[in-house]
Amino acid sequence: MNTFEAELQSRLAEIRAAGLWRGLHRVDSAQGPVIECQGRTLTNFSSNDYLGLANHPALKVAAIQAVEQLGAGAGASRLICGSLAPFHELEEALAAFKGTEAALTFSTGYATAVGTITALMGKDGIIILDKLVHASIVDAAKLSGAKLRVFAHNDLNDLEDILKWSAKTRSEKSQVLVVTESIFSMDGDAAPLRGIVALKEQHNAWLMVDEAHATGLYGAQRRGLAEQLGVSDRIEIQMGTLGKALGASGGYICGSRALIDFLINRARSFIFSTAPVPAAAGAATAALKLVQSDEGQQRTEQLWSRATELNSALRIPHSAIPSAIRPIMLGDASAAVAVAGRLREQGIFVPAIRYPTVARGAARLRITVTAEHTPDQIQALTRALQPLLHHSSPSPHGPASACST
Numbered sequence: 001m002n003t004f005e006a007e008l009q010s011r012l013a014e015i016r017a018a019g020l021w022r023g024l025h026r027v028d029s030a031q032g033p034v035i036e037c038q039g040r041t042l043t044n045f046s047s048n049d050y051l052g053l054a055n056h057p058a059l060k061v062a063a064i065q066a067v068e069q070l071g072a073g074a075g076a077s078r079l080i081c082g083s084l085a086p087f088h089e090l091e092e093a094l095a096a097f098k099g100t101e102a103a104l105t106f107s108t109g110y111a112t113a114v115g116t117i118t119a120l121m122g123k124d125g126i127i128i129l130d131k132l133v134h135a136s137i138v139d140a141a142k143l144s145g146a147k148l149r150v151f152a153h154n155d156l157n158d159l160e161d162i163l164k165w166s167a168k169t170r171s172e173k174s175q176v177l178v179v180t181e182s183i184f185s186m187d188g189d190a191a192p193l194r195g196i197v198a199l200k201e202q203h204n205a206w207l208m209v210d211e212a213h214a215t216g217l218y219g220a221q222r223r224g225l226a227e228q229l230g231v232s233d234r235i236e237i238q239m240g241t242l243g244k245a246l247g248a249s250g251g252y253i254c255g256s257r258a259l260i261d262f263l264i265n266r267a268r269s270f271i272f273s274t275a276p277v278p279a280a281a282g283a284a285t286a287a288l289k290l291v292q293s294d295e296g297q298q299r300t301e302q303l304w305s306r307a308t309e310l311n312s313a314l315r316i317p318h319s320a321i322p323s324a325i326r327p328i329m330l331g332d333a334s335a336a337v338a339v340a341g342r343l344r345e346q347g348i349f350v351p352a353i354r355y356p357t358v359a360r361g362a363a364r365l366r367i368t369v370t371a372e373h374t375p376d377q378i379q380a381l382t383r384a385l386q387p388l389l390h391h392s393s394p395s396p397h398g399p400a401s402a403c404s405t
Contacts, residue, residue: 019334020354030055033372035349042349043377045367050324051216051291051299052372053247058290059283066282074275079264086281093288094252098223098238102260105252105284106269107276109212109241110136112251114143115269116208116237117179119262121146124173126166128159130180132187134210135356137179146177153184156195163203176205182225183213186358186366188325190225197231208237213325216245216291217300225321246291248284250276303371306378310369313382327353328365328385336363339388346384 001009015021029036031054035044053059066086075081087105094103106112117140121127125146129137131153141148149166151158159178166176178200180191193209200207211224219227224240226232238254253263263270290296304322311318311326330336336352343350343365354363369378 018355019332019337033370033374033377037349040344040347042344042347043380044349045369045373045381046349046351047368047370048213048244049247050245050303050368050370051247051296052370053245053287053290053299056247056287056290058286059247062282062286063279066278070278072279073277076274077271078275079271084275084278084281086278086285087275090281090285090288091252093285094254097221097288097292098254099227099232100238100254101257103252103254104260104263104267104270105242105250105276105281106267107250107273109134109210109239109243109251110139111269111273112239112241112253113137113210114140115267116239116253116263117141117177118144118268119266120144120206120237121175121177124171124175126170126174126176128162128166128176128178128205130154130191132184133179133181134185134212137210141179154189154192156192156199159196160199163199163205166205167203176203177208178205179208179210181210181212183211183218183321183323183325185213185325186353186364187327188213188323190321190323193226193229193231193235197234201234206236207234208239209235210239212239212241212244212251215240216287216296217303217324218321222291222296222300228321242280242284242287246284246287248287249280250284299371303369306369306371306373306375309375309378310367310382313378314385324369326367326369328367328388330363330365331361333360333363336365340365342388343384348381348384350381 025037027035027037031047031049033044035042070084070086074084078087091103091105095101106115113136121144123145126149127141127144127146128149128151129141131150149162151162170176178196180196182191182193197207209226211226214224216222218225221227223232226235236255240252242248242250242252303324307322307324330339333354336354340350340352350365350367352363353366358364
């Protein structure tokens with residue numbers, strides 16, 4: 001064994017010893033409430049496919065049509081070999097859906113965050129993050145070279161203190177950017193967007209909100225939590241993903257025409273990436289239409305019914321803002337892995353979430369429900385969980401660090 005392999009084996013041994021070993025679980029079926037995983041049939045409570053659209057016939061037909069018309073690949077970046085029609089159709093649909101002037105799509109949500117934040121912010125800027133924002137946002141903030149400050153999770157008083165500090169320290173060239181998620185990916189709780197918007201306006205800051213886990217689920221038009229709270233038009237940068245409730249893949253930014261034009265010219269993860277496959281754009285456009293239809297409303301209502309059933313079974317108090325994400329706090333990483341393993345033995349797939357996805361000592365099970373789960377499946381999950389709950393707390397507000405889902 002050479003020194004390179006020896007070093008890697010040593011590092012892997014440390015990961016195993018800490019209870020943080022991860023592996024890939026091969027799935028031989030479409031994403032859904034039941035999956036075929038490593039030769040077993042498992043009820044799936046791990047997916048962000050909240051509305052059950054990933055295997056919806058309308059999305060599959062749209063993806064196939066895009067492949068038949070435009071092929072399997074895009075050839076190069078959109079600025080090199082031309083920009084295929086499905087991307088323009090998707091971006092027009094996204095802008096109309098979100099009620100903004102324009103939109104731009106990226107290959108992934110990670111690329112969206114990195115490209116946008118590093119394009120907008122530099123060494124003269126100040127970026128203020130909620131403590132629990134996604135790892136892609138943290139990485140982007142660090143890459144930008146801006147001064148980075150973190151406020152306690154959903155704590156408006158702490159955010160206000162940092163904004164007051166920024167007002168005293170910023171130069172004339174400095175811009176201040178506040179970044180939060182609307183629904184947090186590991187805890188399922190909601191950001192106080194009205195208060196955050198008021199503070200950023202009071203202190204002349206910009207606001208970027210990641211609606212990855214809210215797009216398609218909240219608001220009269222299901223645009224996201226910002227719509228539900230009536231602050232969409234007061235947020236400069238609306239970010240989201242196409243691979244969760246919309247059932248496809250990729251990320252997007254919605255905002256002013258000037259913002260989108262600037263990102264086309266300065267977002268390196270857009271400029272220097274081969275465009276996503278046409279099939280993904282076609283599927284996402286079909287998903288947007290479906291989400292805004294009567295069927296989309298019915299699926300959303302069914303999702304919240306399943307979430308309510310789970311919360312009632314776990315005796316979790318009613319929340320004004322529902323969530324499809326329900327963490328079960330276990331603390332110890334090895335304990336989380338062991339409990340997840342016992343659930344799999346009973347035919348239930350729930351992921352164990354550990355450091356670095358959450359903070360050390362904040363390991364948990366992360367349960368997600370979808371519109372396609374049945375009441376019987378919810379009951380089977382809660383029956384399996386009951387013997388385990390005396391070892392844990394179902395509170396969604398345990399400590400955590402930047403997420404990397």
